């Protein structure tokens with residue numbers, strides 16, 4: 174096998190990831206580090222300018238509280254998030270992010286992000302909490318500020334983090350490999366901040382051919398945060414709370430502008446609005462079924478009930494919405510102008526963040542003012558920053574957190590010195606791009622405070638430990654090399670498994686047994702037990718992954734990460750004996766919401782024994 | 797096939813040490829074929845159609861063809877990105893063309909100043925993040 178150079182980097186704070194949360198962490202940490210003479214290092218598997226979920230751009234900032242104009246109160250936001258998640262929310266964390274998020278948004282504007290303004294200079298809202306932006310370069314701008322603060326010499330791009338670096342039960346850095354050069358990286362750090370996004374590809378995507386990469390969530394976020402925090406011994410929370418977005422069908426184009434800005438309706442093929450015809454169903458999910466807006470998962474559920482009765486396809490009534498808006502203009506010239514504006518807004522919504530949807534509409538000659546367009550539920554994703562909640566169990570801020578939720582530094586996981594933000598931190602949904610940035614800042618400041626106050630020693634790691642990690646890292650290359658000559662077909666070889674069939678095996682079992690699209694999002698104890706049996710064999714076979722080059726090596730590790738995300742998910746769904754988010758998943762053996770399950774489900778993995786610990790944690794309200 | 801490269805236009809970024817499309821793809825898909833010095837997408841089925849390779853190519857050699865397994869043929873969506881705006885040309889299957897132009901940033905490239913010009917004197921032990929409370933537009937950070 175090739176010789177891979179080992180590169181050691183010593184730093185005080187290591188930021189893993191380069192997305193919204195990591196870029197927030199970078200600007201904040203750089204400020205405090207300078208004052209306290211500390212070094213901060215950031216590592217991203219891709220080019221930070223265009224990495225993570227905002228790589229393509231976004232058309233809206235989804236969290237803006239507007240405290241300065243008295244638009245909303247903190248309680249309003251916390252109520253909204255708690256209700257949307259059917260009561261399962263860390264109010265201290267949601268409030269912590271909400272009190273800082275406006276500051277991140279105001280910084281974005283200063284950095285150059287065009288935010289839409291009305292005639293009086295106020296922000297244009299898409300909905301109560303959402304601002305309209307021209308967001309093609311959103312990520313470029315946010316990354317630029319991070320780079321300018323941190324300095325490019327402190328940033329490593331194209332280095333894939335595959336494992337935490339541990340000293341006993343302390344996390345003292347990370348190891349990874351370059352996907353460009355023959356280099357193995359060892360980052361030794363006195364504190365670590367994880368922000369490597371959520372996960373897609375754990376479940377079989379709806380499109381399994383060339384379009385397999387067109388999931389709603391980007392194929393390049395593959396469960397690294399979950400894997401890293403689990404392997405570092407941190408407690409995770411809400412691993413059962415997946416997110417299933419309803420989007421325009423097949424290209425997963427955004428529906429926010431249509432629902433919120435244009436007040437469009439969705440109907441079944443008979444033209445019936447399921448939100449009206451099935452209103453009675455919401456009572457079963459009281460009190461959360463009775464709130465406004467109806468929680469995302471319950472809106473999904475009402476739609477799914479129609480689909481299961483064969484009343485699909487489901488349509489977004491775009492033509493009707495446009496007609497209703499244009500009719501408000503009495504002057505025909507003004508009406509024409511309004512129509513033109515609406516058209517540009519509708520297309521920008523796609524072009525800024527889901528260009529595929531623009532291609533699909535153009536390729537199917539869709540004129541939204543003439544006919545409706547199909548929408549559908551996507552496959553499950555893990556994105557704790559959006560309307561899911563999965564992530565690490567982290568400390569709240571001292572002044573807001575109930576005693577049970579506080580252990581010294583905000584956003585520190587249960588592993589000392591390991592901080593989490595964005596999709597990596599759980600039970601604080603609806604932070605989105607702006608809240609993830611703000612949370613990255615909160616976590617970074619706390620991490621610097623931790624470094625200054627606790628002054629942890631420089632990690633001393635035995636060379637043998639590093640060599641072992643390095644061997645494990647490149648094992649798939651070795652396995653491939655030793656065995657590829659044993660058959661005449663590279664991809665059919667009993668001695669190894671390539672990443673693609675490995676991923677497909679994971680996706681198939683999750684889809685069929687753990688409530689994927691094929692199972693109409695339903696599952697049960699029997700199904701989940703079966704999923705665990707198959708996952709156990711998949712885990713054993715991960716030792717036989719084979720890769721013939723660096724890109725494939727990254728794919729092997731991505732799918733190993735996904736597998737741990739899958740197991741955390743299955744175990745958490747199994748543990749929670751009720752159905753709480755019917756439009757995300759449905760436990761057919763426990764079809765109702767139960768009061769004694771109004772609690773968090775936390776899990777912890779013991780790396781040495783491979784055992785999982787599951788527990789219930791009470792939900793404490795602060796508002 | 798998601799992104800694809802026009803061999804007549806691609807010049808392999810003139811043999812610089814890394815090509816633009818390879819540098820930017822968030823999923824590590826664009827690679828340079830060393831013999832022909834032309835780039836290609838090594839795994840179309842993992843492409844997100846994020847268009848970052850298209851936008852960054854200095855000679856407009858990269859384009860996108862909608863996913864073959866669900867997109868009918870004949871349409872195209874082509875961006876032209878400058879330093880402050882982007883212009884999109886959408887061609888429908890029917891041949892109809894629509895153009896849209898949107899701003900992309902309000903400051904010169906590279907000039908994002910981390911503190912945004914705000915006063916910046918909070919204490920490490922306070923709840924205020926850097927630039928706060930000024931950047932919040934409030935006299936102090938919200939307290940319960």
Ligand SMILES: Cc1cc2nc3c(=O)[nH]c(=O)nc-3n(C[C@H](O)[C@H](O)[C@H](O)COP(=O)(O)OP(=O)(O)OC[C@H]3O[C@@H](n4cnc5c(N)ncnc54)[C@H](O)[C@@H]3O)c2cc1C
Nearest residue numbers: 190191192193194218225226235334369370595596605606
């Ligand atoms: C399709 C879509 C539309 C959305 N629309 C909106 C919207 O309109 N408005 C809004 O406010 N929010 C929106 N969001 C939500 C928003 O994008 C996320 O909340 C936010 O990006 C989360 O930030 P993050 O830092 O946790 O993850 P990300 O921004 O996804 O960043 C993850 C980072 O980790 C890196 N990484 C991953 N694995 C590794 C590894 N192994 N080693 C090293 N680095 C790694 C990635 O390269 C990336 O830099 C949307 C999300 C999606 C997917």
Ligand code: SF4
Nearest residue numbers: 806808809815817853
């Ligand atoms: S960026 Fe353009 S010119 Fe450069 S290698 Fe890629 S396709 Fe070729």
Ligand code: SF4
Nearest residue numbers: 821843844846847849
């Ligand atoms: S469109 Fe995006 S994901 Fe596809 S190859 Fe280009 S940069 Fe990569």
